Amino acid sequence: MNIEIKARDLIAEGWHEGKRLGATLRRARQMEAEGVERATLLVQLEEEFPKQLIVALPRHEPAPLAEAIEAEGDEETANVTAVRRRMHEMLRMPVVQRGAIMPDACPTGQAPATIPVGGAIAAENAIIPGAHSADICCSMFATFFPANHPTTEMMDHLQKVTHFGPGGRPRGDQWTSAVLGEPVWDNPYLGGLRSRAQDFLGTQGDGNHFSYIGRVDFTDTQRAALEAAGYNDLAKSIERRDGAFNVLVTHHGSRGLGADVYKRGLKAAKKWCRENAKDIPDAAAWLPYDSPEGASYWEALQYVGRWTRENHALLHDALLRRLGQRALVQIGNEHNFVWKRGDTFLHGKGATPAWKDAEGRPLLGLIPLNMAREILLVLGADNDDYLSFCPHGAGRNRSRTATIAPYKNDDGELDPGRVKQVLDETTAGLDIRWFNGGADLSESPLGYKDATKVKAQIDQFGLAHVVGEIQPRGCIMAGEADEQPWQRARRLKRARHKAERQDAAQELDQT
């Protein structure tokens, strides 16, 4: 009688559950069908499919971490300690070779190995979805155009063309582009997402994404530095325009499209690590680049990069059309992404690439600080000590909740008078607009670290050279939606209950 060997028989003999078990079982059944007797079969099988799996394990000691950050005071010191801890957890992964933190580093999550904002790592043959984070391709994009429009005119048009808030554009108001027609939808990480890619075109989302109008006046030294670095078109344009430009700068990521690709990538990475590694935190799960899953994920990421750049470009074109202008120069950079340099996969979560391009030119990058400060145009210093990254912003010292806490009244509600006052003080002279109507204090300059100190540390650690400063004129962010009637009713009800409780307590005291 031919009793078919089962997976549980192999497990009982010491083989492990997982992807390889299927292949082992198929081979065992083939031998069984050929009439090989069970004992011989098991010996032969051990030779072909050894029970001892080569399992990747975390290292005891973390790989080296380079810190381009100087903490001042208790709050910053505690932040750097938290950042270091998460980085050390990530740096214990066997595929991670080195790490660096930037001057804007700040913690983002409690889960082990969650890469902090301002963190960068170098990995070998591995893509770690958690290390580029869910907002794949969060990026900056700038268009330089003639400086002959008043700020209000530019801001009015900008407010009409852009879109903030959750979700995509409503049906009937959707945008289109050739990027949607690319033959990528068979990729397992992109399959079924074409309509999502369409819905989210022309949108910027919320949080700290923004549309910023600024003005730059390049000095002759800055023009010469750009020319010496090989940016001849920009240098010529500066010469022709006497150094003066209006600039639109946008900041956003890959929206719902990227979020879905990330979910699929993370799921695949967790599965791969479950089958081939042990004790790997989810935030550090990886896909080997040379596996079919890894290669497809890499291709999907490249598409998400093209989609996001196109999204920026469409928004910029829409503003320029309304202004009757054309782009003189456009530049942009991702700061949440994975880049392949030789055999190394550089991951950045809030880190600006600052190495040299294929032609040997230092990369140009844009570093925003806050809505009331200049956006820095930098030439990367290619400082290998810090994995050739520079910061991507100013970073936060406090959570959003802690930032707004001092502006709440006794009922735990934001005090509109104090919010207005502090916004007027911190953004005086600027045209600040909140797309959804209400101000979001946690996104005002109050939310971010001291920009001057971060800027000084770029220089101190030799990360990049500033070759232009785009001075703020106006900024649009998502902001908070105006209070809905039901929200107002709930707030008033809570306040009433609180007052009643206090009255009751007072009465008790008096009796």
Ligand SMILES: Nc1nc2c(ncn2[C@@H]2O[C@H](COP(=O)(O)O)[C@@H](O)[C@H]2O)c(=O)[nH]1
């Ligand atoms: N120019 C502006 N910069 C801003 C604004 N809000 C935030 N920021 C800066 O951007 C970085 C990027 O943050 P990310 O982690 O989401 O990529 C952040 O660190 C701030 O320094 C703004 O309204 N205008």
Ligand SMILES: [Mn+2]
């Ligand atoms: Mn970003």
